[in-house]
Amino acid sequence: MQHINKNYFQLFNLSESFDLELDSLAEKYRQLQAESHPDRFANADEQDKLRAVQLSSYLNGAYATLKSPIKRAGYLLVLNDRDIERVEQDELGMDLLLEQMQLRESLSELPDDESALPALEKIKQEVMTKLAVRQQEFASQFDKGELDEAKKAYHELQFLNKLLVEIEVGEEQRLGY
Amino acid sequence: MALLKIQEPGGEPVQPLHRLAVGIDLGTTNSLVAASCGFGVETLADSDGNHLLPSVVQYSAAQPPLVGVAAKAQLISDPANTIVSVKRLLGKSLSELKAGNLHLPYEFDPDRPDGSPAILTAGGSKDPLQISADILSELAHRAEDRLKGSLEGVVITVPAYFDDAQRQQTKDAAQLAGLNVLRLLNEPTAAAVAYGLDTQDQGNVVIFDLGGGTFDVSLLSLQKGIFEVLATGGDTSLGGDDFDQALAKWIQEQAPVAEAADASSYWALLQCANDAKHQLSVDASVEVNWRGCSLALSTETFAEITADLITRTINTCRRVLRDASLSVADIDSIVLVGGSTRMPVIRRAVESFFGKPPLTNIDPDKVVAIGAGIQADVLIGNKSIDNSFLLLDVNPLSLGIETMGDLVEKIIPRNTTIPTAKAQEFTTFKDGQTVMSLHVVQGERELVSDCRSLARFELRGIPPMVAGAAKIKVSFQVDADGLLSVSAEESITGKKSEIQVKPSYGLDSAVIEQVLQASREHATADKEIRSLKEAQLEASQLIDAISNAQDVDGDLLTEPESTRLAAAIKQLKTAMTGAASKDIRALTEEVNQLSGDFAARRMDLHIGQALRGESIDKIEQ
Numbered sequence: 001m002q003h004i005n006k007n008y009f010q011l012f013n014l015s016e017s018f019d020l021e022l023d024s025l026a027e028k029y030r031q032l033q034a035e036s037h038p039d040r041f042a043n044a045d046e047q048d049k050l051r052a053v054q055l056s057s058y059l060n061g062a063y064a065t066l067k068s069p070i071k072r073a074g075y076l077l078v079l080n081d082r083d084i085e086r087v088e089q090d091e092l093g094m095d096l097l098l099e100q101m102q103l104r105e106s107l108s109e110l111p112d113d114e115s116a117l118p119a120l121e122k123i124k125q126e127v128m129t130k131l132a133v134r135q136q137e138f139a140s141q142f143d144k145g146e147l148d149e150a151k152k153a154y155h156e157l158q159f160l161n162k163l164l165v166e167i168e169v170g171e172e173q174r175l176g177y
Numbered sequence: 178m179a180l181l182k183i184q185e186p187g188g189e190p191v192q193p194l195h196r197l198a199v200g201i202d203l204g205t206t207n208s209l210v211a212a213s214c215g216f217g218v219e220t221l222a223d224s225d226g227n228h229l230l231p232s233v234v235q236y237s238a239a240q241p242p243l244v245g246v247a248a249k250a251q252l253i254s255d256p257a258n259t260i261v262s263v264k265r266l267l268g269k270s271l272s273e274l275k276a277g278n279l280h281l282p283y284e285f286d287p288d289r290p291d292g293s294p295a296i297l298t299a300g301g302s303k304d305p306l307q308i309s310a311d312i313l314s315e316l317a318h319r320a321e322d323r324l325k326g327s328l329e330g331v332v333i334t335v336p337a338y339f340d341d342a343q344r345q346q347t348k349d350a351a352q353l354a355g356l357n358v359l360r361l362l363n364e365p366t367a368a369a370v371a372y373g374l375d376t377q378d379q380g381n382v383v384i385f386d387l388g389g390g391t392f393d394v395s396l397l398s399l400q401k402g403i404f405e406v407l408a409t410g411g412d413t414s415l416g417g418d419d420f421d422q423a424l425a426k427w428i429q430e431q432a433p434v435a436e437a438a439d440a441s442s443y444w445a446l447l448q449c450a451n452d453a454k455h456q457l458s459v460d461a462s463v464e465v466n467w468r469g470c471s472l473a474l475s476t477e478t479f480a481e482i483t484a485d486l487i488t489r490t491i492n493t494c495r496r497v498l499r500d501a502s503l504s505v506a507d508i509d510s511i512v513l514v515g516g517s518t519r520m521p522v523i524r525r526a527v528e529s530f531f532g533k534p535p536l537t538n539i540d541p542d543k544v545v546a547i548g549a550g551i552q553a554d555v556l557i558g559n560k561s562i563d564n565s566f567l568l569l570d571v572n573p574l575s576l577g578i579e580t581m582g583d584l585v586e587k588i589i590p591r592n593t594t595i596p597t598a599k600a601q602e603f604t605t606f607k608d609g610q611t612v613m614s615l616h617v618v619q620g621e622r623e624l625v626s627d628c629r630s631l632a633r634f635e636l637r638g639i640p641p642m643v644a645g646a647a648k649i650k651v652s653f654q655v656d657a658d659g660l661l662s663v664s665a666e667e668s669i670t671g672k673k674s675e676i677q678v679k680p681s682y683g684l685d686s687a688v689i690e691q692v693l694q695a696s697r698e699h700a701t702a703d704k705e706i707r708s709l710k711e712a713q714l715e716a717s718q719l720i721d722a723i724s725n726a727q728d729v730d731g732d733l734l735t736e737p738e739s740t741r742l743a744a745a746i747k748q749l750k751t752a753m754t755g756a757a758s759k760d761i762r763a764l765t766e767e768v769n770q771l772s773g774d775f776a777a778r779r780m781d782l783h784i785g786q787a788l789r790g791e792s793i794d795k796i797e798q
Binding site for chain 2: 030033037038039042056060063064168172
């Protein structure tokens with residue numbers, strides 16, 4: 001497998017930081033795919049075709065990672081040698097654990113039918129606000145080089161994202177989709 | 178289109194740049210072939226001027242197979258040998274079809290060693306590969322006839338929701354017909370290309386594709402010649418056929434006739450329902466005549482009869498929007514594809530859901546073939562890079578691997594842009610394990626038995642190590658056709674193994690849309706099952722470990738400790754047979770606590786033994 005030497009940020013000619021312009025990222029992605037995609041190499045030899053598939057795959061992975069705030073955050077930490085698969089005990093503060101438990105409890109206490117929808121929507125808004133705030137915190141902590149703090153924020157973001165998905169699934173189930 | 182040959186005197190003759198490639202829409206009910214004709218891409222007609230080729234094949238003992246209009250005319254008089262809707266059989270085993278809800282009154286061949294659903298006809302046992310190949314051959318002949326040349330390549334469309342097995346079979350059928358497949362193109366994407374290049378529209382477009390037997394919804398972003406699929410969803414067993422079935426059932430209920438339900442009358446009833454359905458696309462109400470009874474059928478009544486089917490299509494639209502993280506307000510246009518979208522009940526439902534009328538000026542029968550023809554031109558090399566477009570498609574179903582306890586570990590989630598590659602590390606679970614078996618599945622459920630099996634393969638020659646020490650890197654590569662190849666490498670020895678995924682016959686797995694739909698319904702239940710299995714696994718591993726430890730160092734436990742531990746383990750074993758994962762976890766924790774000191778004593782003992790085995794010199798150093 002050919003080694004592609006650039007990391008995702010380098011591939012898109014971006015600086016390694018959390019904040020980025022999604023529209024401009026999408027534009028760059030389309031330009032890069034227009035050059036690398038296997039369909040552009042319909043008449044090429046087998047080696048070129050293989051390279052095209054590899055580069056195009058790598059590009060797709062890069063775009064998917066940078067496009068998603070949580071994946072982008074995780075990737076930044078990985079680039080700085082943090083093991084994001086492991087959560088250390090001291091990385092989850094008491095207040096965060098309590099917050100997690102509270103949110104989970106309020107979700108589990110809701111009835112299974114449509115009457116729960118307004119309450120679900122309220123919790124959803126609360127979670128989305130917290131997400132936005134934590135993302136800002138991650139961005140500034142990372143840019144300042146406070147990687148331990150940033151990692152904590154990252155794990156909080158993971159939890160909040162999972163919760164958001166659960167809430168949306170809960171909404172769909174109650175609406176009968 | 179022939180190019181003028183401009184030659185230097187005495188120089189090399191210039192090769193004509195135009196190579197013959199066509200697009201083929203291999204549909205459940207009708208098929209079409211389209212090619213570039215100087216002014217653009219158009220569908221090709223037969224000698225009678227028909228562009229549509231009914232996907233019907235009739236087999237007889239003495240003659241070659243009859244394909245198309247002539248075959249369709251034989252359906253009611255010769256039902257056993259006239260095959261329709263063969264697309265619904267692709268990629269499935271006979272046992273799967275029998276377990277499902279397919280209503281095809283054919284006599285299936287019970288003796289196929291590979292379990293494929295072959296039909297016994299006067300012309301012999303015919304499997305879906307052969308039948309599809311016969312349809313493809315007919316289209317290829319039509320193309321070569323009209324274009325006066327031999328085909329160098331074809332682009333064949335498949336429902337976006339076709340799984341790997343169905344795609345592979347489509348490709349195999351084409352090869353059987355002697356065709357060189359340039360690409361398997363998703364039907365909604367093909368339609369988007371035809372529509373997008375024609376209108377030059379930009380923005381978010383929903384392609385709502387309801388054919389004879391399959392349903393797809395794709396959401397694309399069109400930007401300056403780049404067609405990016407954001408999400409796709411569908412149902413490979415939902416189409417016009419099902420609307421016919423529902424109506425036929427209603428007709429029978431309204432006008433019950435006590436006669437033998439044989440194949441001929443079955444097709445006659447379906448034909449009656451089909452005619453009524455078509456009529457409703459033109460008139461607000463029709464008169465259905467069946468066996469002497471006259472029934473009044475309005476669009477409203479038809480909507481009631483088919484309410485479930487319509488809801489399924491709209492729910493799929495919801496899921497696709499959600500997967501793309503978009504709302505109805507973000508959609509700029511909705512394009513209807515497939516003959517079944519002519520039904521007013523469908524048009525109303527789509528307009529109601531999206532809040533704007535869908536576009537219907539594009540011929541819903543031809544647009545897929547035309548899109549395929551456009552892509553064929555690009556892939557054969559007729560177009561230069563400057564004036565061609567780019568398609569970025571996605572995989573419709575998550576790919577995963579079986580892990581311990583019948584659980585699925587997802588490797589590539591659905592709606593990932595392709596081509597894509599993902600590597601994942603696995604390890605051994607037994608001491609000294611030298612072989613690893615990997616089972617690749619497609620689907621959204623938590624348990625392997627609820628997903629679609631794709632293939633199994635083995636990695637051999639893993640150096641024997643302690644359980645958990647080997648690092649096996651498995652790479653999944655999905656190419657631009659949506660086909661999967663898997664390779665595995667053990668990191669320490671560099672030992673490799675590779676396979677092209679082949680359909681798994683003989684395994685009873687759920688059909689795709691049932692898989693996805695059921696996964697929504699079962700999300701919570703699945704999580705609980707998963708949690709239970711994990712708890713059971715952990716408990717079982719702990720019990721085994723303690724038992725092994727006691728065999729070696731049982732004397733490190735006092736009588737009362739041993740008794741207490743045994744009692745706790747007995748309780749745990751009982752809990753493991755139940756369904757309360759909470760109880761299992763609590764009891765596992767208890768056993769853990771009770772055996773904690775035992776483990777510490779073992780550790781001291783073994784370290785002590787190890788140290789005593791060393792020479793004094795080494796310790797001092």
